Amino acid sequence: MRRAYLLGLIAWALIMTGLLTFRGELLALALPLVLYLLGGMLRAPQGPNLKVTHHLSLERVSAHTPVVVSVSVTNLGPALDSMLLEDLLPAGLKVQDGSPRHLLKLTRGQTFEWKYTVSGLRGFYPFASLRAEAHDLLDVVRRENLVSTGDQLFILPPILRLRRVPIRPRRTRVYSGIVPARVGGPGVEFFGVREYQAGDPQRWINWQKSARQISALYSNEFEQERVADVGIVLDGRIRTNLFAGGRSMFEYSALAAATLADAFLAQGNRVGLLVYGRYLEWTFPDYGRIQRERILRALALAQPGSSQVFSDLDHLPTRLFPPRSQIVFISPLTEEDTDMLTRLRARDFQVMVISPDPVAFELNYLPKQAESELAGRILRMERELVLQRLQRAGVQLVNWDVSLPFDRVVSNRLGWHPAWVYGGNW
Amino acid sequence: MSRIFLIASIVVSSLCLAIGYWLGGLLAIALSVLLWGAFWLIAVRRGWSWFANIGLLETFSLAAAALWLKLPAVWMLAGALGSLLAWDLTAFTHRLQLGAPQDDLRILERNHLIWLGLLAGLGLLLSIAAAWIPLRLTLGWGLLLAALAGLGLLSLITWLLRE
Numbered sequence: 001m002r003r004a005y006l007l008g009l010i011a012w013a014l015i016m017t018g019l020l021t022f023r024g025e026l027l028a029l030a031l032p033l034v035l036y037l038l039g040g041m042l043r044a045p046q047g048p049n050l051k052v053t054h055h056l057s058l059e060r061v062s063a064h065t066p067v068v069v070s071v072s073v074t075n076l077g078p079a080l081d082s083m084l085l086e087d088l089l090p091a092g093l094k095v096q097d098g099s100p101r102h103l104l105k106l107t108r109g110q111t112f113e114w115k116y117t118v119s120g121l122r123g124f125y126p127f128a129s130l131r132a133e134a135h136d137l138l139d140v141v142r143r144e145n146l147v148s149t150g151d152q153l154f155i156l157p158p159i160l161r162l163r164r165v166p167i168r169p170r171r172t173r174v175y176s177g178i179v180p181a182r183v184g185g186p187g188v189e190f191f192g193v194r195e196y197q198a199g200d201p202q203r204w205i206n207w208q209k210s211a212r213q214i215s216a217l218y219s220n221e222f223e224q225e226r227v228a229d230v231g232i233v234l235d236g237r238i239r240t241n242l243f244a245g246g247r248s249m250f251e252y253s254a255l256a257a258a259t260l261a262d263a264f265l266a267q268g269n270r271v272g273l274l275v276y277g278r279y280l281e282w283t284f285p286d287y288g289r290i291q292r293e294r295i296l297r298a299l300a301l302a303q304p305g306s307s308q309v310f311s312d313l314d315h316l317p318t319r320l321f322p323p324r325s326q327i328v329f330i331s332p333l334t335e336e337d338t339d340m341l342t343r344l345r346a347r348d349f350q351v352m353v354i355s356p357d358p359v360a361f362e363l364n365y366l367p368k369q370a371e372s373e374l375a376g377r378i379l380r381m382e383r384e385l386v387l388q389r390l391q392r393a394g395v396q397l398v399n400w401d402v403s404l405p406f407d408r409v410v411s412n413r414l415g416w417h418p419a420w421v422y423g424g425n426w
Numbered sequence: 427m428s429r430i431f432l433i434a435s436i437v438v439s440s441l442c443l444a445i446g447y448w449l450g451g452l453l454a455i456a457l458s459v460l461l462w463g464a465f466w467l468i469a470v471r472r473g474w475s476w477f478a479n480i481g482l483l484e485t486f487s488l489a490a491a492a493l494w495l496k497l498p499a500v501w502m503l504a505g506a507l508g509s510l511l512a513w514d515l516t517a518f519t520h521r522l523q524l525g526a527p528q529d530d531l532r533i534l535e536r537n538h539l540i541w542l543g544l545l546a547g548l549g550l551l552l553s554i555a556a557a558w559i560p561l562r563l564t565l566g567w568g569l570l571l572a573a574l575a576g577l578g579l580l581s582l583i584t585w586l587l588r589e
Contacts, residue, residue, distance in 0.1 A: 003517060005583070006479060010486050012579045017490070019572040025493035028556035029486065032507050032549030036514070039545040041585075082534055084524055103525030105533055114526075137541045139517060 004040065004140045007033050040140020047143045048132040049077030054087070054149035056127070060296075062158050064119050066096055069151075071130065072113040075106040084133040085112070087149070090125035093118045120155050122254060124301045127151040154300045157254040160407040162263040165414055169228045169350040170324035177227030177268040187222035194221050227268045229285060231321040232257055234299070235331030236277025238306040243362050250304045252356040252402045253330045259406060260328055260354070261295045273298055274320060276313070278305025282320060313340035324348045332358040335386050342393040352396040354410075359383055360401045428522065428535055432515035436466050439485055439508025446492055446501030459488065470516065478516035485509035499557040507550050514542060 011033040018026030050073050057068040071087055087100040098116025106112060129146040164178075172181040184191045193206050196217035209218040234257045235241070241250040257273065264271045265288065272285030273295045283298045285291075309315055313336070321327055327344060331337065333355045344351050359379045366372040391397055398413045400406060440463025447456035462484065469477035489506040493499055518538055525531050 028553040099526035
């Protein structure tokens with residue numbers, strides 16, 4: 001439209017000057033401009049009346065998976081001389097093949113179809129609308145219309161398969177599962193010996209103990225295995241996740257959260273997710289596949305952020321988690337975080353910390369110089385102190401060098417071992 | 427195709443203006459117009475589409491000044507029209523770049539050039555006729571036409587804003 005204003009302004013100046021000074025040549029000079037404007041207006045398009053169908057080949061994918069977007073546009077109105085159709089791409093998606101934008105002429109009733117391929121990183125990408133811009137041939141008059149498309153694409157964090165993540169919260173739920181419940185009954189692991197009760201299977205009878213007691217028989221008791229409440233806290237604070245050069249560890253934390261949520265839900269546990277960063281993003285605890293989908297979508301949406309309130313862990317809403325349940329905290333950790341995690345232990349929560357190692361992460365990007373190695377050693381010592389403090393508080397800890405695969409690190413560190421290996425601490 | 431027409435328009439516009447000034451004895455201005463044309467071509471080469479607005483303004487100002495000085499009108503009108511074409515084609519080539527490689531842009535290009543050519547031919551004929559046909563205006567007619575021009579442009583701007 002600014003084009004028409006510029007022409008109108010020049011034409012107006014020439015006409016006014018010509019009339020005021022009685023110079024017909026100036027009026028003659030204005031004539032081509034006036035004709036140009038009139039020519040544009042003569043073929044001015046009407047507002048585009050379009051029927052749009054929009055389709056994604058997949059709606060939930062993993063990172064870098066190509067997704068084909070199919071668009072079909074039918075012109076229900078009069079013919080349009082020049083039409084720019086642009087499928088408005090959400091920021092962050094990359095076009096791999098084809099183009100989301102086309103310039104064409106659309107006759108009445110004509111349908112134009114096209115496809116293009118996009119891919120991207122973890123995130124939520126709403127395809128809100130398609131922009132249809134109709135011009136006259138000279139682009140004097142422009143009519144724009146936004147047609148809602150309403151598709152959405154979830155690019156989910158990758159999930160690695162973990163065979164089993166052993167947890168041992170103080171309190172379990174009533175349903176049977178595979179988490180040791182600290183209560184005697186049917187199970188696998190030996191729990192204790194009690195007096196024989198009618199109905200006990202014969203193979204449960206502890207013959208050695210019974211032989212020493214003439215008056216009574218004794219049965220072995222096993223530890224019941226049930227499902228538990230697991231609260232996963234994903235640390236989304238910029239101060240813990242973002243490092244020099246804009247490098248972020250948040251993607252690793254999101255991967256760990258997705259993998260652990262998948263593993264805990266596969267074990268039958270009730271799992272909730274809290275993203276702690278710019279604000280609190282809480283996915284209410286639940287069981288099963290639908291909950292897995294909810295958590296993955298929440299993780300797709302999660303982004304690191306900063307907030308004055310949530311700059312430290314003091315505002316971690318522990319009331320969201322059932323008392324004495326299992327909390328899994330995923331964070332690169334800062335020194336101040338130890339206080340809150342220790343307090344959680346003191347309140348009888350079982351705390352597991354998965355900590356992507358920021359020192360190893362940052363050293364990977366630094367040149368191999370004496371100064372950086374010295375700085376790395378100092379930082380590593382500081383981090384060792386933080387980790388030792390947590391371990392002394394009874395926090396189960398996984399220090400993850402992100403150059404190693406997460407599933408391998410977790411399997412090595414948390415792989416299944418008999419309960420006696422861990423003693424009574426967890 | 428549009429690009430060739432664009433370059434030709436700039437060359438023709440600069441040459442016509444320069445010839446007009448040269449015929450009027452203003453050689454220095456004629457040379458500076460040629461230099462300006464060369465600079466406009468460089469701007470096209472560098473993809474500075476905003477430069478077309480300045481080029482249009484500058485060319486119409488030079489043409490108006492030449493007509494005020496009673497220099498040959500045909501060259502000035504042709505030069506101004508050339509710059510209008512160059513200004514239009516700059517925006518058009520820029521808009522064509524918005525299309526995808528597989529779009530059939532030749533139809534759009536052909537339709538645009540035909541329509542533009544028609545308007546340009548008609549504009550040149552009308553303006554040359556208007557410049558040559560002597561018409562005496564009284565003050566009353568002049569004021570009436572000025573009022574009409576003002577009203578017309580006002581309604582045009584209102585219409586464009588509404589659209």
